[in-house]
Amino acid sequence: MKTIFSPRHAGHAGNVELMTGKIMPAFEMPSRAEFIRARAEEVGLGPILPPDAFDLDTARRVHDPAYVDFMPTVWERWTAAGFDGTALPYTWPTRGLRGDVVPDAIEAQLGYYSFDAGAGFVEGTWDAIRSSHDVALTAASLVSGGERAAFALCRPPGHHAGRAFMGGYCYLNNASIAAQWLLDHGAGKVSILDVDYHHGNGTQEIFYGRGDVQVLNLHGDPKVEYPYFLGHADERGEGEGEGFNHNYPLPWGTDWDGWGAALVDACLKLVAYGPDVVVVSLGVDTFERDPISKFKLVTEDYPKIGRRIEALGLPTLFVMEGGYAVEEIGVNAVGVLTGFEEGNT
Amino acid sequence: MKTIFSPRHAGHAGNVELMTGKIMPAFEMPSRAEFIRARAEEVGLGPILPPDAFDLDTARRVHDPAYVDFMPTVWERWTAAGFDGTALPYTWPTRGLRGDVVPDAIEAQLGYYSFDAGAGFVEGTWDAIRSSHDVALTAASLVSGGERAAFALCRPPGHHAGRAFMGGYCYLNNASIAAQWLLDHGAGKVSILDVDYHHGNGTQEIFYGRGDVQVLNLHGDPKVEYPYFLGHADERGEGEGEGFNHNYPLPWGTDWDGWGAALVDACLKLVAYGPDVVVVSLGVDTFERDPISKFKLVTEDYPKIGRRIEALGLPTLFVMEGGYAVEEIGVNAVGVLTGFEEGNT
Numbered sequence: 126m127k128t129i130f131s132p133r134h135a136g137h138a139g140n141v142e143l144m145t146g147k148i149m150p151a152f153e154m155p156s157r158a159e160f161i162r163a164r165a166e167e168v169g170l171g172p173i174l175p176p177d178a179f180d181l182d183t184a185r186r187v188h189d190p191a192y193v194d195f196m197p198t199v200w201e202r203w204t205a206a207g208f209d210g211t212a213l214p215y216t217w218p219t220r221g222l223r224g225d226v227v228p229d230a231i232e233a234q235l236g237y238y239s240f241d242a243g244a245g246f247v248e249g250t251w252d253a254i255r256s257s258h259d260v261a262l263t264a265a266s267l268v269s270g271g272e273r274a275a276f277a278l279c280r281p282p283g284h285h286a287g288r289a290f291m292g293g294y295c296y297l298n299n300a301s302i303a304a305q306w307l308l309d310h311g312a313g314k315v316s317i318l319d320v321d322y323h324h325g326n327g328t329q330e331i332f333y334g335r336g337d338v339q340v341l342n343l344h345g346d347p348k349v350e351y352p353y354f355l356g357h358a359d360e361r362g363e364g365e366g367e368g369f370n371h372n373y374p375l376p377w378g379t380d381w382d383g384w385g386a387a388l389v390d391a392c393l394k395l396v397a398y399g400p401d402v403v404v405v406s407l408g409v410d411t412f413e414r415d416p417i418s419k420f421k422l423v424t425e426d427y428p429k430i431g432r433r434i435e436a437l438g439l440p441t442l443f444v445m446e447g448g449y450a451v452e453e454i455g456v457n458a459v460g461v462l463t464g465f466e467e468g469n470t
Numbered sequence: 471m472k473t474i475f476s477p478r479h480a481g482h483a484g485n486v487e488l489m490t491g492k493i494m495p496a497f498e499m500p501s502r503a504e505f506i507r508a509r510a511e512e513v514g515l516g517p518i519l520p521p522d523a524f525d526l527d528t529a530r531r532v533h534d535p536a537y538v539d540f541m542p543t544v545w546e547r548w549t550a551a552g553f554d555g556t557a558l559p560y561t562w563p564t565r566g567l568r569g570d571v572v573p574d575a576i577e578a579q580l581g582y583y584s585f586d587a588g589a590g591f592v593e594g595t596w597d598a599i600r601s602s603h604d605v606a607l608t609a610a611s612l613v614s615g616g617e618r619a620a621f622a623l624c625r626p627p628g629h630h631a632g633r634a635f636m637g638g639y640c641y642l643n644n645a646s647i648a649a650q651w652l653l654d655h656g657a658g659k660v661s662i663l664d665v666d667y668h669h670g671n672g673t674q675e676i677f678y679g680r681g682d683v684q685v686l687n688l689h690g691d692p693k694v695e696y697p698y699f700l701g702h703a704d705e706r707g708e709g710e711g712e713g714f715n716h717n718y719p720l721p722w723g724t725d726w727d728g729w730g731a732a733l734v735d736a737c738l739k740l741v742a743y744g745p746d747v748v749v750v751s752l753g754v755d756t757f758e759r760d761p762i763s764k765f766k767l768v769t770e771d772y773p774k775i776g777r778r779i780e781a782l783g784l785p786t787l788f789v790m791e792g793g794y795a796v797e798e799i800g801v802n803a804v805g806v807l808t809g810f811e812e813g814n815t
């Protein structure tokens with residue numbers, strides 16, 4: 126399996142985030158991607174290739190075009206306004222407030238286009254976002270071109286980014302943009318299977334009213350787990366998307382028994398939907414020693430995920446999302462991919 | 471004019487807030503109230519009296535009862551969850567996310583019930599909120615009982631607190647609760663005149679669909695000024711409240727010429743409405759040297775505000791809101807009140 130990787134992710138570094146009353150270095154840091162790249166090389170997963178350049182037209186089809194146009198302007202406007210450090214919002218248009226008027230001030234636009242203070246900008250952030258987007262589409266083009274599978278080693282991740290909001294370390298929704306690109310290049314239907322510990326609230330929100338993309342999410346129960354305000358079992362899609370969104374909120378402490386059973390059920394729903402391609406939002410923060418998560422998967426479980434997905438028999442695009450136990454992230458993420466390759470023999 | 475004041479405000483101290491990427495000591499600090507109290511004493515404004523105790527039934531009529539019940543639980547649950555420092559949220563249910571499911575986790579409930587990370591809790595916060603509420607209702611009962619005017623020296627302030635959200639240093643909306651109490655004790659109609667630099671987004675949201683409370687707001691234009699997501703001129707009320715909400719968004723740099731003209735217009739609309747009582751949300755962060763605001767009112771302008779309001783000839787309840795240039799806050803806030811008293815001779 127080919128891996129697409131860009132060193133430009135590394136410019137997104139040194140940013141901070143707000144978490145439970147503290148400003149702290151973001152858990153989403155450059156070493157994550159480097160550990161995964163190194164592991165892919167170590168086990169000989171396949172060639173590691175740089176991305177091609179893609180325009181943002183597809184991104185503008187899944188995101189609000191104004192949101193896409195906003196992001197490249199953030200850092201310059203933040204510094205021009207006299208602020209220093211990581212560009213972060215500090216107030217948000219929650220229910221009862223207006224979401225139909227975009228304010229002018231940069232700090233207000235950051236709030237308008239986000240749901241937390243966990244997707245900050247530093248000088249290199251936009252270039253990293255752009256490279257991560259290109260990584261996803263380059264890998265998508267490999268799958269579209271006939272490869273059985275490809276690995277988009279994206280950083281920053283994307284699944285928390287919605288149509289017009291960032292948050293949770295995510296800016297452009299790489300998996301959603303890739304799914305749209307696949308639809309635009311021959312696929313009739315795409316399933317996005319999100320196995321990250323956290324609910325892919327952005328992905329769900331983007332496709333909630335659409336029937337051409339099925340979204341399946343396995344994640345920590347949003348009653349107790351970030352990102353909290355989406356991901357319940359009763360969210361089934363609406364309009365043309367009715368019945369094509371499937372959430373599996375799982376309790377803290379879930380191990381392979383519970384998690385694997387949910388994966389089997391999700392795979393059954395995926396098969397019933399009959400997509401032409403599968404996009405996997407690959408997070409490995411389900412790991413027992415992940416610093417911000419509370420599932421109990423062990424390293425030996427990750428190849429099982431890959432084998433299960435391979436058994437679907439479909440072209441498969443893996444898009445990297447979360448996972449924060451940096452020492453093990455490479456072993457676990459690449460474990461999914463080698464599990465897939467072992468099945469695909 | 472009698473001033474109602476409780477020393478219990480002082481337990482709300484040492485809390486921090488998030489502002490443009492930094493966690494910093496909240497600008498809303500105990501010395502604010504003490505400067506105002508000292509100045510009222512110095513100029514002999516009148517007796518300074520402690521509040522009576524009131525139950526929270528009226529608060530539950532303007533706020534979501536679940537929101538009112540949530541606040542006393544915050545500090546104990548925050549510490550029980552293992553968090554330290556100021557209890558602050560870190561993710562919010564913005565548009566596209568669900569506002570109909572209250573999460574279980576304390577850090578998520580803080581986000582569910584807020585629009586920023588500027589209304590934190592420390593150990594003494596709830597007791598201060600409760601005392602501020604009692605201060606407002608005690609002063610309201612004086613006006614209801616026949617006093618021409620009374621001053622509720624509230625801390626924390628209230629006008630950013632909406633039906634089910636806190637933010638901007640505000641928790642219970644003291645002015646709104648007082649207005650409701652006045653309606654429940656003989657007034658047929660109440661006008662709330664908010665002269666704080668910042669838009670009283672909470673007050674507007676609470677009464678937006680009601681015809682028995684007129685809300686008038688003079689404030690920094692929300693396109694460029696906190697709290698950003700409400701306060702535009704086209705917000706006129708809805709349903710039974712249609713036509714009873716009036717916003718005067720004003721540009722940075724506004725001095726008495728522009729501000730006083732807007733006040734005159736607001737007073738004309740107030741007279742046309744014909745309320746039985748006026749509640750003034752009294753913020754003095756319109757001052758030229760306020761550290762977080764950008765209007766240019768000078769100390770000599772504040773008595774003019776009081777005289778203008780007195781000329782309405784109506785029973786008047788002053789409820790303290792913002793103002794952060796602590797050395798001058800007492801002079802300016804009490805200046806409004808002595809201006810009122812000078813007119814009332």
Ligand SMILES: [Zn+2]
Pocket residue numbers: 321322323408410446447448
């Ligand atoms: Zn995650």
Ligand SMILES: [Zn+2]
Pocket residue numbers: 666667668753755791792793
């Ligand atoms: Zn203010």
